[in-house]
Amino acid sequence: MIRIKIIFFTLIFLFIYACSFKDVDPEVMSKTYVDLLIAKESFPGGSDSLLSVSDSIFNKYNISSEDYYSTLKKYEADQKKWDEFFTKSREYLDSLKSKDKSI
Secondary structure, X not given: OHHHHHHHHHHHHHHHHHHOOOOOOHHHHHHHHHHXXXXXXXXXXXXXXXXXXXXXXXXXXXXXXXXXXXXHHHHHHOHHXXXXXXXXXXXXXXXXXXXXXXX
Protein backbone atom coordinates (compact mmCIF):
# COMPACT_ATOMS: atom_id res chain seq x y z
CA MET A 1 0.00 0.00 0.00
CA ILE A 2 2.84 2.37 0.80
CA ARG A 3 4.43 1.64 -2.60
CA ILE A 4 1.21 2.59 -4.35
CA LYS A 5 1.09 5.90 -2.47
CA ILE A 6 4.71 6.65 -3.32
CA ILE A 7 4.15 5.86 -6.98
CA PHE A 8 0.95 7.91 -7.02
CA PHE A 9 2.58 10.99 -5.48
CA THR A 10 5.61 10.63 -7.72
CA LEU A 11 3.39 10.58 -10.81
CA ILE A 12 1.46 13.61 -9.59
CA PHE A 13 4.69 15.47 -8.94
CA LEU A 14 6.05 14.63 -12.39
CA PHE A 15 2.80 15.67 -14.04
CA ILE A 16 2.75 19.01 -12.21
CA TYR A 17 6.43 19.58 -12.98
CA ALA A 18 5.97 18.80 -16.67
CA CYS A 19 2.94 21.07 -16.92
CA SER A 20 4.72 23.96 -15.23
CA PHE A 21 6.67 24.73 -18.41
CA LYS A 22 4.81 26.82 -20.93
CA ASP A 23 5.39 26.70 -24.64
CA VAL A 24 7.08 29.79 -25.98
CA ASP A 25 5.43 31.66 -28.85
CA PRO A 26 7.03 30.51 -32.14
CA GLU A 27 8.00 34.07 -33.16
CA VAL A 28 9.64 34.73 -29.80
CA MET A 29 11.26 31.32 -29.90
CA SER A 30 12.87 32.01 -33.29
CA LYS A 31 14.19 35.41 -32.24
CA THR A 32 15.55 34.03 -28.99
CA TYR A 33 17.22 31.15 -30.81
CA VAL A 34 18.95 33.44 -33.30
CA ASP A 35 20.00 35.95 -30.64
CA LEU A 36 21.47 33.15 -28.53
CA LEU A 37 23.38 31.78 -31.54
CA ILE A 38 24.81 35.23 -32.23
CA ALA A 39 25.78 35.57 -28.57
CA LYS A 40 27.52 32.17 -28.63
CA GLU A 41 29.52 33.27 -31.67
CA SER A 42 30.43 36.53 -29.94
CA PHE A 43 31.57 34.87 -26.71
CA PRO A 44 33.20 31.54 -27.59
CA GLY A 45 34.15 29.22 -24.78
CA GLY A 46 31.07 29.71 -22.60
CA SER A 47 32.39 32.64 -20.60
CA ASP A 48 30.57 34.44 -17.80
CA SER A 49 29.82 37.16 -20.32
CA LEU A 50 27.89 34.64 -22.41
CA LEU A 51 25.80 33.68 -19.39
CA SER A 52 25.07 37.32 -18.71
CA VAL A 53 24.11 38.02 -22.32
CA SER A 54 21.97 34.86 -22.44
CA ASP A 55 20.10 36.00 -19.32
CA SER A 56 19.51 39.40 -20.88
CA ILE A 57 18.16 37.76 -24.05
CA PHE A 58 15.68 35.69 -22.03
CA ASN A 59 14.67 38.85 -20.16
CA LYS A 60 14.33 40.78 -23.42
CA TYR A 61 11.74 38.30 -24.68
CA ASN A 62 10.20 37.79 -21.24
CA ILE A 63 10.73 34.03 -21.13
CA SER A 64 12.60 31.69 -18.82
CA SER A 65 15.49 29.56 -19.95
CA GLU A 66 13.54 26.52 -18.74
CA ASP A 67 10.58 27.35 -20.98
CA TYR A 68 12.93 28.03 -23.89
CA TYR A 69 14.78 24.73 -23.61
CA SER A 70 11.57 22.79 -22.96
CA THR A 71 10.01 24.24 -26.11
CA LEU A 72 13.20 23.61 -28.08
CA LYS A 73 13.10 19.92 -27.09
CA LYS A 74 9.50 19.70 -28.30
CA TYR A 75 10.49 21.22 -31.64
CA GLU A 76 13.41 18.82 -31.99
CA ALA A 77 11.07 15.87 -31.39
CA ASP A 78 8.65 16.95 -34.14
CA GLN A 79 10.20 17.33 -37.61
CA LYS A 80 7.36 19.51 -38.93
CA LYS A 81 7.56 21.92 -35.99
CA TRP A 82 11.34 21.98 -36.26
CA ASP A 83 11.19 22.84 -39.96
CA GLU A 84 8.70 25.65 -39.35
CA PHE A 85 10.77 26.94 -36.46
CA PHE A 86 13.99 26.81 -38.44
CA THR A 87 12.39 28.64 -41.38
CA LYS A 88 11.21 31.44 -39.08
CA SER A 89 14.63 31.59 -37.46
CA ARG A 90 16.33 31.88 -40.83
CA GLU A 91 13.93 34.65 -41.88
CA TYR A 92 14.70 36.57 -38.68
CA LEU A 93 18.44 36.13 -39.21
CA ASP A 94 18.10 37.34 -42.80
CA SER A 95 16.20 40.41 -41.60
CA LEU A 96 19.02 41.19 -39.17
CA LYS A 97 21.56 40.83 -41.94
CA SER A 98 19.62 43.20 -44.22
CA LYS A 99 19.34 45.77 -41.40
CA ASP A 100 23.06 45.49 -40.81
CA LYS A 101 23.81 46.11 -44.50
CA SER A 102 21.56 49.18 -44.61
CA ILE A 103 23.41 50.86 -41.74
